[in-house]
Amino acid sequence: MPTEEGFATWAIKTGQLELGRMLATLRAIPAAGWSRPSACEGWSVPTVVAHLGLIPSFFLKTWELGQAAEPVPFLGHSDVREFRSVRGARTAELAAGPRDELIAWFEREWRGLYDAVNRFGPADFQRRGWHPISIWTIERFLGMAVFEIAIHHWDVRAPADAGADFDSDVQQLLVQFLSRWPDLLVRDRDLDCGPTSVRFDFGGVAPSVAITIDERGKMVRGAADAQATIHSTPTSFILVGTGRRKPTDLPSGAWRVTGDAAAVDRFTSCLIGL
Numbered sequence: 001m002p003t004e005e006g007f008a009t010w011a012i013k014t015g016q017l018e019l020g021r022m023l024a025t026l027r028a029i030p031a032a033g034w035s036r037p038s039a040c041e042g043w044s045v046p047t048v049v050a051h052l053g054l055i056p057s058f059f060l061k062t063w064e065l066g067q068a069a070e071p072v073p074f075l076g077h078s079d080v081r082e083f084r085s086v087r088g089a090r091t092a093e094l095a096a097g098p099r100d101e102l103i104a105w106f107e108r109e110w111r112g113l114y115d116a117v118n119r120f121g122p123a124d125f126q127r128r129g130w131h132p133i134s135i136w137t138i139e140r141f142l143g144m145a146v147f148e149i150a151i152h153h154w155d156v157r158a159p160a161d162a163g164a165d166f167d168s169d170v171q172q173l174l175v176q177f178l179s180r181w182p183d184l185l186v187r188d189r190d191l192d193c194g195p196t197s198v199r200f201d202f203g204g205v206a207p208s209v210a211i212t213i214d215e216r217g218k219m220v221r222g223a224a225d226a227q228a229t230i231h232s233t234p235t236s237f238i239l240v241g242t243g244r245r246k247p248t249d250l251p252s253g254a255w256r257v258t259g260d261a262a263a264v265d266r267f268t269s270c271l272i273g274l
Contacts, residue, residue: 007176008125011142012117014173015149019110021167022153026103029156034099039158039244046102048152050094053106054087055148056113059141062129071130080132110149117142133183143177147184150174151242158244171234175206178241182211182219185241185271193270196263197223200230200237209237213267228259243271 026049029036038048058075065072077083094102117138125139136144150170157164166174178184187193194213201208210223230237236254239245247255247268257264 007180008120008122008139008142011139011146011173011177012114014169015142015146016114018146018149018153018167018170019107019114022149022156023103023107025153025156026106031099037159038152038155040152040155043155044095045156046095046097046099047091048155049102049106050091052148052152053094053102053109054090055145056109058087059113059129059145060116062131063127063138063141066129067127071128071135073130075130083132113145140181143173143181144184146170146173147177151238151244154239154244165235166238171238172206174238175202175209175234178238179207179209179211179221182209182221185211185219187213187219187270191270193217193266196266197226198228198230198264198267199223199226200232202232202234202237206234211267213270226259227263228257228261230264231256231258240268240271 026045029045035044035046037043038045040048043051061075062071065075074080074083077086094105120138125137125142127138128135129138129141130136131141131144150166154164154166194217195215197210197212199208199210210221210226212220212223214220232240233254236245236247236250240247240250240255
């Protein structure tokens with residue numbers, strides 16, 4: 001497993017590669033199909049691009065504020081609802097703009113972020129900033145950058161490609177990322193699913209992942225005594241974990257359970273949309 005410094009560097013490299021792939025995908029979409037729906041429920045392709053394009057400025061701003069003092073919640077807004085409302089309005093405004101201008105702006109924003117972090121040293125990766133989930137180190141933000149680009153790149157491709165997959169470098173990075181910070185698995189916090197522990201086995205393609213929903217209903221890393229093992233693929237783990245796919249929607253062999261099947265049902269029932 002990479003060191004702290006190694007994970008951040010790995011995430012920067014992988015993020016830049018996936019950004020290049022997404023830009024190629026966007027530029028290949030015919031103008032007539034630009035406003036088509038994505039696999040992100042309720043969002044068109046332009047909305048996905050606008051949402052993603054706002055992330056670099058948010059990351060850079062929250063890191064700047066975190067360096068000057070304690071991380072600043074909501075970046076000066078009154079609460080997270082106002083923060084999201086302002087971003088939502090800006091997303092809609094950008095999504096309504098011309099296709100080529102939106103793609104060019106999207107690329108400038110992300111290239112600017114990666115130009116900045118490529119000048120960071122090891123100590124910078126441990127600086128902190130505010131995120132709506134909690135206070136994060138910059139290395140976690142860098143993993144989240146790959147997560148955001150890769151998931152939404154898949155959202156853009158999936159409606160036209162039923163077999164859309166993640167490249168192997170993204171699979172490896174995101175398995176490690178979600179293993180370290182499983183609270184990013186999307187879940188319905190109103191449901192009582194814990195305590196439940198499961199292990200994901202990827203057949204040697206990637207390191208196994210153990211996750212527990214504890215008695216507080218929180219997703220945590222590790223499982224001292226997993227109730228079941230899910231034999232899966234990295235892509236299936238990512239898609240189910242983000243609520244994009246149900247296990248029953250996956251290709252044959254991509255989701256096989258050994259052990260307590262009821263525990264797996266409890267686990268997946270808490271993932272939003274499942």
